[in-house]
Amino acid sequence: MEEKESSKDYLIIDNMGRVKVPSQLLEHANIQSSAAMQFFNYKDYIVMKQVEFPPVLLEENKDKNLTRTIDNLGYIVIPKILREIHDIDLHDEIEAKVLNESIIFEKKREQNKPPGLLKRYIEPELSELSLLQIKSGRIKLPDFVLKSLDLEEHMQLQFFIKGQDTIVAKKHKYKFLTEGNLFFTGQSRVIKKDKYLNIPKKLRIYLNIHNGDILEIKTTGDKLVIKKAIKSY
Numbered sequence: 244m245e246e247k248e249s250s251k252d253y254l255i256i257d258n259m260g261r262v263k264v265p266s267q268l269l270e271h272a273n274i275q276s277s278a279a280m281q282f283f284n285y286k287d288y289i290v291m292k293q294v295e296f297p298p299v300l301l302e303e304n305k306d307k308n309l310t311r312t313i314d315n316l317g318y319i320v321i322p323k324i325l326r327e328i329h330d331i332d333l334h335d336e337i338e339a340k341v342l343n344e345s346i347i348f349e350k351k352r353e354q355n356k357p358p359g360l361l362k363r364y365i366e367p368e369l370s371e372l373s374l375l376q377i378k379s380g381r382i383k384l385p386d387f388v389l390k391s392l393d394l395e396e397h398m399q400l401q402f403f404i405k406g407q408d409t410i411v412a413k414k415h416k417y418k419f420l421t422e423g424n425l426f427f428t429g430q431s432r433v434i435k436k437d438k439y440l441n442i443p444k445k446l447r448i449y450l451n452i453h454n455g456d457i458l459e460i461k462t463t464g465d466k467l468v469i470k471k472a473i474k475s476y
Contacts, residue, residue, distance in 0.1 A: 252339045253351060256321070256331060264317045264339065264346065271341045276315040281457055282322050283309070283374065283472050289325050289348040292374040292457060321348065343373040343385060373460045374472060377452060381441045382460070384434065384467075391462040394434060400467070402430040402446060410446055412467040442469070 254262040264274075274280070274293050283290040294310070313319040321331070329350055331337060336351040375382045389395065392414075399415040403425040411425055430443040442452065450471055452458070457472040 253336050254339050254348075256326070256333050256335050256337065258333055259320065260323060260326060260333065261318045261320045262337065262339070262348075264313065264319060266317060268339060268341055268346060269313075269317060272344045272346055274313065274346070276313065276317075278313055279310055280313055280319060281310050281374075282325055283457070284325055284328060287329075287349060289321065289329060290374060291319075291346040291348065292344070292376075294376050294455070294457065343387065345374050374457050375460050377442065377447075377456055377458055378454055380444065380447060380454065381435075381439045382458060382469075384438045384440055385460075386438075388460065388462055388467065389438065392465060392467060396434050396436060396438065399431055399433050400440065402428045402432070402443060404428055404446070404449070405468075408450060408470055410442070410450065410469040412440070412469065413465060 252265050252268060254264070256262060269276075272293070278293045280291050281294045283292070309322050309325070311320050311322065326332070331350050338349045338351050340347050373385050373388065375385075384394070394400075394414070400412040401415050403411040403413065405411050405425055415431060428443070428446060430446060432441045432443065434440050447453070452471050459468075459470045459472050461468045
């Protein structure tokens with residue numbers, strides 16, 4: 244699979260907990276100035292994704308809000324709670340790159356410290372991750388997902404449940420109701436014009452997914468795997 248990745252940049256955390264994101268990274272990730280950016284904790288990484296509908300929180304909950312606005316110079320504050328989780332201090336250097344229209348931050352490793360085994364396993368997984376915002380009960384499938392699963396507009400997908408937090412979508416078949424640890428939900432939807440896919444309402448209710456939420460989208464074999472992104476507070 245061809246991933247959409249820019250060259251790496253190294254950014255410095257300033258006295259205000261901000262970084263200045265280079266314009267080339269913003270352009271590569273299709274991020275506009277003054278955009279609302281949602282932050283997520285994903286294993287060893289901090290993920291930043293543009294959203295259209297930032298949550299409205301009371302002033303006393305401000306510190307728990309992982310949404311920040313990027314200014315017209317490219318400066319944005321990385322939430323303190325995420326900097327603490329990843330042991331990132333003021334003036335530390337972090338690595339930044341773009342994967343699938345998300346900007347990925349990681350604390351820079353020491354020159355003489357080889358990357359651990361965990362790093363090698365996470366990188367391929369992260370390259371296949373896309374964070375999509377659900378609007379009007381639907382998501383727009385990225386081109387890399389369509390290509391990876393050989394999907395086209397007007398194709399029908401069947402929806403399965405895996406565990407308590409995962410939706411799996413596969414090309415329509417007529418023979419099976421269960422497959423391994425996947426349980427068929429009886430729901431199916433067609434990929435609409437402009438690559439939109441509706442997530443059945445019953446499944447959105449089951450996973451507590453609401454309009455404006457961010458979903459983790461990955462491909463595994465012939466499966467489209469969908470989970471609600473978990474914020475770290």
